[in-house]
Amino acid sequence: MAEPTNSKPRVLSGIQPSGNLTIGNYLGALKQWVEVQSDYDCFYCVVDLHAITAEQDPDELRRKTRESAAIYIAAGINPEVSTVFVQSHVPAHSELAWMLTCMAPLGWLNRMTQFKDKSARQAQESIGAGLLNYPSLMAADILLYHAELVPVGDDQRQHLEFTRDLAQRFNHLYGETFTLPSVMTPKAGARVMGLDNPTAKMSKSEESENHAVYLLDDLSRARKKIMRAVTDSHREIRFSDERERAGVNNLLTIYQAVTGESRAAIESHFAGKGYGDLKRDVADCVVATLEPLQGRYNELMNEAGYLDSVLKVGREKAAAIAEDTLKLAQERIGFLAPS
Numbered sequence: 543m544a545e546p547t548n549s550k551p552r553v554l555s556g557i558q559p560s561g562n563l564t565i566g567n568y569l570g571a572l573k574q575w576v577e578v579q580s581d582y583d584c585f586y587c588v589v590d591l592h593a594i595t596a597e598q599d600p601d602e603l604r605r606k607t608r609e610s611a612a613i614y615i616a617a618g619i620n621p622e623v624s625t626v627f628v629q630s631h632v633p634a635h636s637e638l639a640w641m642l643t644c645m646a647p648l649g650w651l652n653r654m655t656q657f658k659d660k661s662a663r664q665a666q667e668s669i670g671a672g673l674l675n676y677p678s679l680m681a682a683d684i685l686l687y688h689a690e691l692v693p694v695g696d697d698q699r700q701h702l703e704f705t706r707d708l709a710q711r712f713n714h715l716y717g718e719t720f721t722l723p724s725v726m727t728p729k730a731g732a733r734v735m736g737l738d739n740p741t742a743k744m745s746k747s748e749e750s751e752n753h754a755v756y757l758l759d760d761l762s763r764a765r766k767k768i769m770r771a772v773t774d775s776h777r778e779i780r781f782s783d784e785r786e787r788a789g790v791n792n793l794l795t796i797y798q799a800v801t802g803e804s805r806a807a808i809e810s811h812f813a814g815k816g817y818g819d820l821k822r823d824v825a826d827c828v829v830a831t832l833e834p835l836q837g838r839y840n841e842l843m844n845e846a847g848y849l850d851s852v853l854k855v856g857r858e859k860a861a862a863i864a865e866d867t868l869k870l871a872q873e874r875i876g877f878l879a880p881s
């Protein structure tokens with residue numbers, strides 16, 4: 543196994559630059575990334591190889607890739623402490639993904655909820671094979687770094703299970719090669735729902751006007767979207783698993799995830815208040831999070847060369863580890879080493 547360069551256990555996670563990052567991406571992933579960065583040796587990548595499982599405009603993809611990396615840093619990832627890089631800059635991801643794709647049973651891939659959901663929205667003939675093989679690439683991302691912990695939102699739990707199963711299969715067939723990773727999801731905000739449709743996950747590729755608050759939304763627009771969020775005809779403000787109360791539950795969950803307060807404290811804060819008060823308070827705390835993030839983002843984007851230098855250092859650090867692991871996996875599987 544490749545020797546870790548840092549004695550701390552390793553973390554890996556990523557976000558697809560497939561659109562504008564949402565508060566779902568922030569609360570489900572980015573916020574946790576920041577919280578663990580001093581206790582782990584963290585690798586955070588912009589997963590552009592994953593993004594092309596759906597059609598992307600080339601210029602837009604390049605722009606969103608830089609934008610996403612800048613958002614990671616603006617959200618609190620310190621590139622002096624964590625490694626920030628672009629997935630396609632480290633070719634080992636694609637190479638190991640192919641090896642794992644060859645080992646991934648079709649039955650496992652066909653059972654993935656994300657594949658079933660996303661493929662159901664397209665005509666059968668137009669579904670790219672990449673969408674089906676997405677979990678093998680995600681497994682490669684994680685296994686290349688011997689990551690012990692993967693902080694993600696709830697929707698990625700199944701892919702983590704798949705990664706563990708695939709790693710076990712490889713280790714069983716070819717000898718101990720990969721570390722089995724554990725999933726880490728936040729207590730609140732692991733599954734932020736759409737503001738316009740609180741029974742569907744908030745998603746950056748969903749295009750309807752009031753579905754998501756984007757991290758780079760104009761602040762008054764972000765506020766307006768929250769004030770327009772779907773609620774219900776009840777009056778009581780409390781957490782609930784009932785489907786018809788999903789809108790209020792979602793707003794409370796966002797409030798809980800942002801403020802870190804307990805459910806009991808939040809319910810007592812809103813006791814006797816109306817939905818207008820709830821929306822206003824949620825909007826206030828979300829805007830208070832976005833404002834400094836956007837300030838740092840704008841500074842970063844105006845600092846010529848800074849982001850590229852972070853990504854260059856990140857690529858070098860990531861590639862050194864990934865190449866070692868890839869070499870080991872290639873050797874184990876029986877590839878003839880080049881002389």
Ligand code: AQP
Nearest residue numbers: 558560566567570571694695732733734744745746747
């Ligand atoms: N709504 C959400 N609530 C909590 N966490 C979320 N994540 C995504 N949406 C929510 C988490 O964000 C990380 C990055 O996700 P991704 O971009 O790799 O893919 P995704 O899960 O498919 O996210 P989107 O926004 O729905 O993207 P598109 O529309 O491009 O497919 C992951 O940790 C994810 O759990």
